[in-house]
Structures are given as structure tokens and as C-alpha cells.
Amino acid sequence: MIRLLSALLSLLPSLGAAQGLAQLVADNVTVTAQDTLVARGNVEAFYDGTRLTASEIAYDRSADRLTVTGPILITTPGGEVFTADAAEIDPQLESGLLRGARLVLDRQLQISAGRIDRTGSGLTALTRSAATSCQVCGNGPPLWEIRAARVVHDEVGQQLYFDDASFHIRGVPVIWLPRLRLPDPTLERASGLLVPQLFSSDTLGIGVKLPYFVRLGGRRDLTVTPWIATKSRNLELGYRQTWRSGWVALDTHLAEDDTEQGLRYAILGEGAFSLPRDVRLDFDLEAVSDDAVLLDYDLSDADRLDSRLRAYRLRDGGYALGQITYYESLRDGESSTSLPPLVARLEREAVLRPGPFGGQLTLRADADALWRDGPTPAAARDVMRAGVSAGWQQDRLVGPGVILGTELQGRVDAYVVSDDPSRDAVSPRAxxxxxxxxxxxxxxxxxxxxxxxxxxxxxxxxxxxxxxxxxxxxxxxxxxxxxxxxxxxxxxxxxxxxxxxxxxxxxxxxxxxxxxxxxxxxxxxxxxxxxxxxxxxxxxxxxxxxxxxxxxxxxxxxxxxxxxxxxxxxxxxxxxxxxxxxxxxxxxxxxxxxxxxxxxxxxxxxxxAISEASIDATLRLGPRWSLEAQARYDIAADAPVRAEIGAGWRNECVTVDLSASRRYTDTEEVDPSTSFGLSVNLNGFSAGRQARPAARDCEG
Incomplete structure (x- = not known):
């Protein structure tokens, strides 16, 4: 018979101090002559969100200690799960010693140890331990594991510290590390090495990307990615920051390679901010050192760049907008100076509902300007325009289901032209x-x-x-x-x-x-x-x-x-x-x-003539395998533009991605290129990413 032993909590001063939050449930309870309380059979103890289940618990009042006989299962409010054969812990279930134990974090990472020492300060030490997120089948080794003389889990910092660690694949040691720090699966953002990626490219050679994430507080971070390749030296810097009113993301790529002389760079940035009076401000920055750097480093397929600064306000009754854009051409035979490279625009529109005669009246004022610096009058023409316009429209029912729509529009513009003698300097138009x-x-x-x-x-x-x-x-x-x-x-x-x-x-x-x-x-x-x-x-x-x-x-x-x-x-x-x-x-x-x-x-x-076809497909072959393919073909030129194929394999503890791509662009600045990529991610150590285990049969 299950008994609730709240009446016996007076024997447990430490438990009784919990003001009624401590509970003990068991099939059988006895008190020995030595003032020791023994609970047997389906024992469960609860304290401040922590739950312990065992076959037997003995409480020694003089030592203020619980001796627990397994099998033992402890779950904490933070999501930690402990299993053990035997344990000696305090009545608050916070500190103590577990033997033949295992720690499971976020239902992903499991660490088995000969001994686990828990302290009340948020530190857990695991001696003679092995960590893995793979399913362990019988006595056989998992697909991968990290063995260490000691592992310390910092619950507050959400970090795992390994001493004298070695990485094993199917039980075979591959690499030894004297010290190793990894985030536990519950941590959303942590400084550390991200998933490396191997690559091979006709342009850059064979190399590896080694991204390192640096957490600069709660709202800023920096990702530093050096490329180590046979034909290039590259450094990527990705900076992100958020405020209450907006955000900024800036990616900088610095490179030296065998294709161009000197330092090559690409700067790509964007951001948005909320200003007073419902005004939004955003920007887009694109700058490169040469026409081919974006394609050589597979950053973008854009052949025209636009850097923009824009402010706008949207309301039910209309909107206001101000924008200035700088264009840069990467196309063969096209000059940036005659695009025009610099374009500015102002707009203000107000909508009146209902307007005159029950319709909708739209009032608008706008202006734009463009500047060139080309060699011919048409390529050097600078133009400024300002105009006002009004529009009225109305829909009404005029017969059995017939809808009559009426619309009126009018506008007046003034143009100011310079650096083009074939055009009037000032010309109005209505x-x-x-x-x-x-x-x-x-x-x-x-x-x-x-x-x-x-x-x-x-x-x-x-x-x-x-x-x-x-x-x-x-x-x-x-x-x-x-x-x-x-x-x-x-x-x-x-x-x-x-x-x-x-x-x-x-x-x-x-x-x-x-x-x-x-x-x-x-x-x-x-x-x-x-x-x-x-x-x-x-x-x-x-x-x-x-x-x-x-x-x-x-x-x-x-x-x-x-x-x-x-x-x-x-x-x-x-x-x-x-x-x-x-x-x-x-x-x-x-x-x-x-x-x-x-x-x-x-x-x-x-x-x-333009004739193109493109396709993007993802095929899931089961819980582990997936295939992806992308292709773009220029039918008019009878030539492919780009093709890419990728394969992914994952189970509960490993994610492997393999890709191959071919870019067929062939210009004076850019040659066709083939590249390959490989990345391997150990699930269970990815900060902020939930692993989705694929079911695996130990008998398969």
C-alpha cells in the first residue's frame, strides 16, 4: 500500500524546512532503533521541483544524509536526468555522490561515469566518463564518444569541461586533447568553434573553413572564419548586433589568392531601425574590390550591386519615403558611371477614404534625381524631377450585378537636365x-x-x-x-x-x-x-x-x-x-x-532573347538520408548556368552534409569553377539547435 509520509517529516528536519514542499512516497516505511527512516518499494521523493525514484531510501538523521539503493532516477527542474546504481545525497537532493551513474542533458547528450559528485553550487563532476549522443546498443561502442578522466558540468554557465579527453570512433581513439570545453545542449549562444567545413574548388584549391563564434554579450556576436586553402588565404568576419529599436548584420570577406593581385574584399551589410513617429530606417551595403570576387568565393550571383539607405513611414492614410541608392555594375561591357550610379527619391502619398462623391482620393508628391559621369552626353546626363499628382476612383453597382468603376488621374512634373546639350535645361509637363x-x-x-x-x-x-x-x-x-x-x-x-x-x-x-x-x-x-x-x-x-x-x-x-x-x-x-x-x-x-x-x-x-529553366528539389529517402539538387539552364544560349547537388545523412548523433556544385559563368573576369564541400556535425553540442534523432534499431 502506498503511503504519503508527510506525518513523518518531523523526523527529517532538513526536509521539514521546506515548508511543506518536501514529500516522500513508498510502499513500506519503517523507523529503526537508531532513528533511521527506511522507505522501500516504489519510492519517490520530491523537493523543490527535483524528483527521485528508487527501490529503497534510508535517511540517517544524525548524519542528515540519504542512502539510496538503485535503480535510481533523478530529474531536475533544469532538464537534467541522472541514473545510478547507488547514491549518497543530502535531503534537498542537490549534492551528493552517485556510483555507476549516467547524466542525460536535454534528452540529447548522455555522459556515463563511474562516479558523479554533485555540489549545491551548480557544479557536477563526473569521474572516468564517456560522453555521446549516440544510441548505445548493448556492450558495443557507440558511433562516436568522448572519453575523459573527468568531466565538469557547470549548470550556471551551461558548459562542459573535459580533462584528459580522447575522441573515439567505434571505440578507436582518433585524437587526444588535454583540455576541451563544449557547450551543453541547453545553451542557446556560446563562444566556441562551429562546424568546420572541408571544400575543394578549381579557383581556390583544397582547404577547410574553421568558423569560430565569439559571444560579445547578450546582443552582439562575431563569427571569425579563416579559410586555409592551397590557392587562397581568406578571412570572413560576420558581426551582428541588436538593439531595442533595430539590428545590424555586417559580413566582411578579405582574401588573397592566385587569381588576382593584391587584397580582394567584399563587404555585405544590412540593418533596420525603428525611429520615433513610426519611422523605419534601413540600409543595404554592397561593396567589392573587383567584378569576380563574389562568384569566386560563392558569395552571390549578383551582376549589379545596389547600396541603399531608406527611411519610410507607413500608416493607414498613406506613406512617406526617402531613399538614396548607389549602383555598381559587374557586367562585362557595362560602365557603372553611366547606369546612373547614384539615384535619390522622395515620395509622400495620402489616401482619403471616403473622398469626394464617396470615392477614394489619393494625393501624391514625389521627386527623384540621378547623377552620371559617362563619356557621352547621354551617359553624362544628370536629371532632377519633381511632381505632384492626384487620383480619384470609385466603384458602384449600376445594374443587376454590374460594377462600374470610374477613375481620374492628373499630374504635373518639372524636369531639370544638365550635362546634355540635346535636352532643354528646364522642361515642365502635365x-x-x-x-x-x-x-x-x-x-x-x-x-x-x-x-x-x-x-x-x-x-x-x-x-x-x-x-x-x-x-x-x-x-x-x-x-x-x-x-x-x-x-x-x-x-x-x-x-x-x-x-x-x-x-x-x-x-x-x-x-x-x-x-x-x-x-x-x-x-x-x-x-x-x-x-x-x-x-x-x-x-x-x-x-x-x-x-x-x-x-x-x-x-x-x-x-x-x-x-x-x-x-x-x-x-x-x-x-x-x-x-x-x-x-x-x-x-x-x-x-x-x-x-x-x-x-x-x-x-x-x-x-x-531570354529562355531559362530552373529547378530546386529536395528528396527525403527516409529518416536518415536526404538528397538536394538545384540547376539553372540557359536554353537560349544552350548552356548551363549553375548546377548543384547535395546529400545529407543523419542519425541521433551525427549530421553529415556533402555537396558538389558547378558554376558555368565564363567572362573576361570569371572562369567556370567546380567546388565540393563536406561538413560533419556532432549532435548534442550545437548551441541553440535541437537534435531530431532518427530512430535506430540496435538489432539492425
């Missing part, structure tokens, strides 16, 4: 437009399936006019024709080029939504004008009197699969642009793919 849109959504409920179909014909008619001098088209060179721009007044992305004349948009949208969440939608449309729109690229015929046909469809086939298609083509079905995206996510496979096609253009900008 633009105004008006349009109406009719929508007639028709809904049908399917019988038997509870699915809903919606078919919606849409027709829009608009007119726009412009007065003043037309500026040089700097920001509307390559507009896109899609579902979002078919029925708008202005389909161009910038302010320099504005649509004029009469135009009409015709479209038809159909969608089907099932109760299980699967949806299918299709949009078809075309844009008609009274005249061609000059100074615009010919893509999708957006500037012609009759645009190409537009088809856009989206299919969501449940939570695990989605497909999107977009295409434009003329009456002879010659495709001018096409885009397809596939997303597939199942338990064993994740797959995403994309295809892009753009025909060559000669109007506005000289643009070569």
Missing part, C-alpha cells in the same frame, strides 16, 4: 487621364460538389493626354504586361513616359473554388489603342495599337501543389513572353521549378 471599367461577375453553385464557379467579363475604356516637353525615357524601358495592368490608366512603371490617347482593355476571368480549398483561375485579355506608343520596347506589343493576347492561370491543387502560367502571344500564336512556376510539397519530396521566355526586342532597348 498629364491627365480618365477611364471607366465595367465588371459583371456571374456566380454558379455546382450541385453535388459544393464548388463555386465565377465568370467575370471586364471591359475598360480610358483616355489620356499630355502637354509640355516629353523628357528622356529613363525609367519605363521594359514594362510588363500582365493581369494587374490590363485595366489601369497608366501601365508603365515610371514617370518619364506616360500613356496618351484612347485605349481599351478587354478581359474575361473564370475561377472555380472547391470546398477542399482547391482553386483554378484563368484570365484572358487584350489591350487596344488608337495609335502606337513610341519610345517603348516591343515586348508583348504593349506599345502597339493592338497588344498581344494575355493568358494567365493559377491552380492551387491543395496545400501541397501549386501551378502558375503566364503567356502573351499574337494572332499567329507566336509567343512573345511566357512564364511557368510549379510548387510541389509532400512528405518525401519538395519541388519547385520555373521557366521564363522573353523574345528578342529591338525597339526602345536592345534586348536579347
Amino acid at each position: 498629364w491627365e487621364a480618365a477611364g471607366v471599367t465595367l465588371r459583371w461577375p456571374l456566380i454558379r453553385q455546382e450541385t453535388g460538389t459544393d464548388a463555386t464557379q465565377v465568370i467575370e467579363p471586364v471591359a475598360s475604356l480610358s483616355y489620356a493626354a499630355q502637354q509640355g516637353t516629353a523628357p528622356a525615357n529613363e525609367d519605363s524601358r521594359l514594362p510588363e504586361f500582365g493581369a494587374a495592368t490590363l485595366h489601369t490608366l497608366d501601365r508603365l512603371p515610371g514617370e518619364d513616359l506616360q500613356e496618351t490617347g484612347l485605349s481599351a482593355g478587354l478581359g474575361l476571368r473564370w475561377s472555380r473554388t472547391a470546398t477542399n480549398g482547391r482553386t483554378l483561375s484563368v484570365l484572358a485579355g487584350q489591350l487596344l489603342r488608337d495609335d502606337d506608343l513610341g519610345d517603348l520596347s516591343d515586348g508583348a506589343g504593349l506599345g502597339r495599337a493592338r497588344s498581344d493576347w494575355l493568358i494567365s492561370t493559377r491552380a492551387d491543387l491543395g496545400e501541397d501543389m501549386g501551378l502558375a502560367l503566364h503567356a502573351t502571344f499574337d494572332n499567329q500564336f507566336d509567343v512573345s513572353s511566357a512564364e511557368a512556376r510549379l510548387e510541389f510539397d509532400r512528405d518525401r519530396i519538395d519541388l519547385s521549378g520555373a521557366y521564363l521566355w522573353l523574345e528578342a526586342e529591338t525597339g526602345g532597348d536592345e534586348v536579347e
Whole structure:
């Protein structure tokens, strides 16, 4: 019979001092003539969150000591688990001696020892110990273990200190270390060596990365990563810091190698801050020593860099934005001085709801400036522009389900041009437009399936006019024709080029939504004008009197699969642009793919034909094995761009990642390169990372 021995706590002054928090439960309890309390059978003791279970506990009142007979199990509030054959501990279950014991930390790392000494100060010493996170099967050695003469666990500092340690693989000693310090699995951030990575590259040679993490307080840290390779010497510095109002991350790469003379560098940084009055400030920094350093060290595939400083404020009634950006080109044959390299912009927009006559009124003021330093007038032209605009729109029901949308827009701009004698120094311009849109959504409920179909014909008619001098088209060179721009007044992305004349948009949208969440939608449309729109690229015929046909469809086939298609083509079905995206996510496979096609253009900008396909796949072959593959292929050039394959293997105590990649970029500055990578991580010592053990059968 189980008895609660709270009445006998008077015999235990140390336990009684816990003000009722100490409890002892057992099948049988006796008190000897020597004033010793003995509890036998399913014994459980509780004190201040610590729980002890054993087959027998004897309390010696004169020595104020508990003698415990195993099998013993002790769990602490901090997540530690002790098992032992025998123990002598104090009544508070805090300090004492355990023999034939084992310590388990965070259900990941287990340390067996011939003896464990616990102190009340948060230190635990383990003598003749072996630490591993691998499953131990019978008397055989685990996959890996660290044997040491002594291990000290600092519960407060969450650190493990090994004395006279040796690392073993399947029982075979591999390396000996006189001293070793490792974080315990409960520590989120700790200074120390991170997972090394072996690599091999055509450009850099064979080497190893040795990242070392330095904790600089609770809100700052620094990761120092030296590269030791046969053809290069590289040092990476990654600094991070957070404040209550924001954060900063800065990565610096310093290198010397056989491909370039002198010091090579790349500086990549970003950050964001919250300022008073709901203002957000962010920045993005990108700077390199040469055009090839990003590709040589596999830092980025970017061929244009943009360093930006931006401040903005978003509210329900509008937004304000100020931004300055510096561009740098890494492309062959393109000069950074004529991009333009420096662009600044100011915007302020206010939205009034409801506005006049019950509609929505949008008021906007903006300004931008760009500076160049090129060799020709067009490449040296500096431009500043300031403008104000207003727009009003309203939707209302005018018949049996017919929705009439009305929209008015107007803007006034002033341009100031310098360093280009072919352009007026100051040129004003005004633009105004008006349009109406009719929508007639028709809904049908399917019988038997509870699915809903919606078919919606849409027709829009608009007119726009412009007065003043037309500026040089700097920001509307390559507009896109899609579902979002078919029925708008202005389909161009910038302010320099504005649509004029009469135009009409015709479209038809159909969608089907099932109760299980699967949806299918299709949009078809075309844009008609009274005249061609000059100074615009010919893509999708957006500037012609009759645009190409537009088809856009989206299919969501449940939570695990989605497909999107977009295409434009003329009456002879010659495709001018096409885009397809596939997303597939199942338990064993994740797959995403994309295809892009753009025909060559000669109007506005000289643009070569673009035809590319890319795929990204992850295949899980079971609880241990996984495969990853990424590829990008330039169909127009009939040449691959990049390919990468990786394999991962993990169990409860080891994670191994192997990768191979090939970059095919071949320019004057960059040669194609193949690289390999290998990293091995011992689970159980990764600060802040939970191990997810893969089930393993000891008989397998």
C-alpha cells in the first residue's frame, strides 16, 4: 500500500524546512532503533521541483544524509536526468555522490561515469566518463564518444569541461586533447568553434573553413572564419548586433589568392531601425574590390550591386519615403558611371477614404534625381524631377450585378537636365487621364460538389493626354504586361513616359473554388489603342495599337501543389513572353521549378532573347538520408548556368552534409569553377539547435 509520509517529516528536519514542499512516497516505511527512516518499494521523493525514484531510501538523521539503493532516477527542474546504481545525497537532493551513474542533458547528450559528485553550487563532476549522443546498443561502442578522466558540468554557465579527453570512433581513439570545453545542449549562444567545413574548388584549391563564434554579450556576436586553402588565404568576419529599436548584420570577406593581385574584399551589410513617429530606417551595403570576387568565393550571383539607405513611414492614410541608392555594375561591357550610379527619391502619398462623391482620393508628391559621369552626353546626363499628382476612383453597382468603376488621374512634373546639350535645361509637363471599367461577375453553385464557379467579363475604356516637353525615357524601358495592368490608366512603371490617347482593355476571368480549398483561375485579355506608343520596347506589343493576347492561370491543387502560367502571344500564336512556376510539397519530396521566355526586342532597348529553366528539389529517402539538387539552364544560349547537388545523412548523433556544385559563368573576369564541400556535425553540442534523432534499431 502506498503511503504519503508527510506525518513523518518531523523526523527529517532538513526536509521539514521546506515548508511543506518536501514529500516522500513508498510502499513500506519503517523507523529503526537508531532513528533511521527506511522507505522501500516504489519510492519517490520530491523537493523543490527535483524528483527521485528508487527501490529503497534510508535517511540517517544524525548524519542528515540519504542512502539510496538503485535503480535510481533523478530529474531536475533544469532538464537534467541522472541514473545510478547507488547514491549518497543530502535531503534537498542537490549534492551528493552517485556510483555507476549516467547524466542525460536535454534528452540529447548522455555522459556515463563511474562516479558523479554533485555540489549545491551548480557544479557536477563526473569521474572516468564517456560522453555521446549516440544510441548505445548493448556492450558495443557507440558511433562516436568522448572519453575523459573527468568531466565538469557547470549548470550556471551551461558548459562542459573535459580533462584528459580522447575522441573515439567505434571505440578507436582518433585524437587526444588535454583540455576541451563544449557547450551543453541547453545553451542557446556560446563562444566556441562551429562546424568546420572541408571544400575543394578549381579557383581556390583544397582547404577547410574553421568558423569560430565569439559571444560579445547578450546582443552582439562575431563569427571569425579563416579559410586555409592551397590557392587562397581568406578571412570572413560576420558581426551582428541588436538593439531595442533595430539590428545590424555586417559580413566582411578579405582574401588573397592566385587569381588576382593584391587584397580582394567584399563587404555585405544590412540593418533596420525603428525611429520615433513610426519611422523605419534601413540600409543595404554592397561593396567589392573587383567584378569576380563574389562568384569566386560563392558569395552571390549578383551582376549589379545596389547600396541603399531608406527611411519610410507607413500608416493607414498613406506613406512617406526617402531613399538614396548607389549602383555598381559587374557586367562585362557595362560602365557603372553611366547606369546612373547614384539615384535619390522622395515620395509622400495620402489616401482619403471616403473622398469626394464617396470615392477614394489619393494625393501624391514625389521627386527623384540621378547623377552620371559617362563619356557621352547621354551617359553624362544628370536629371532632377519633381511632381505632384492626384487620383480619384470609385466603384458602384449600376445594374443587376454590374460594377462600374470610374477613375481620374492628373499630374504635373518639372524636369531639370544638365550635362546634355540635346535636352532643354528646364522642361515642365502635365498629364491627365480618365477611364471607366465595367465588371459583371456571374456566380454558379455546382450541385453535388459544393464548388463555386465565377465568370467575370471586364471591359475598360480610358483616355489620356499630355502637354509640355516629353523628357528622356529613363525609367519605363521594359514594362510588363500582365493581369494587374490590363485595366489601369497608366501601365508603365515610371514617370518619364506616360500613356496618351484612347485605349481599351478587354478581359474575361473564370475561377472555380472547391470546398477542399482547391482553386483554378484563368484570365484572358487584350489591350487596344488608337495609335502606337513610341519610345517603348516591343515586348508583348504593349506599345502597339493592338497588344498581344494575355493568358494567365493559377491552380492551387491543395496545400501541397501549386501551378502558375503566364503567356502573351499574337494572332499567329507566336509567343512573345511566357512564364511557368510549379510548387510541389509532400512528405518525401519538395519541388519547385520555373521557366521564363522573353523574345528578342529591338525597339526602345536592345534586348536579347531570354529562355531559362530552373529547378530546386529536395528528396527525403527516409529518416536518415536526404538528397538536394538545384540547376539553372540557359536554353537560349544552350548552356548551363549553375548546377548543384547535395546529400545529407543523419542519425541521433551525427549530421553529415556533402555537396558538389558547378558554376558555368565564363567572362573576361570569371572562369567556370567546380567546388565540393563536406561538413560533419556532432549532435548534442550545437548551441541553440535541437537534435531530431532518427530512430535506430540496435538489432539492425
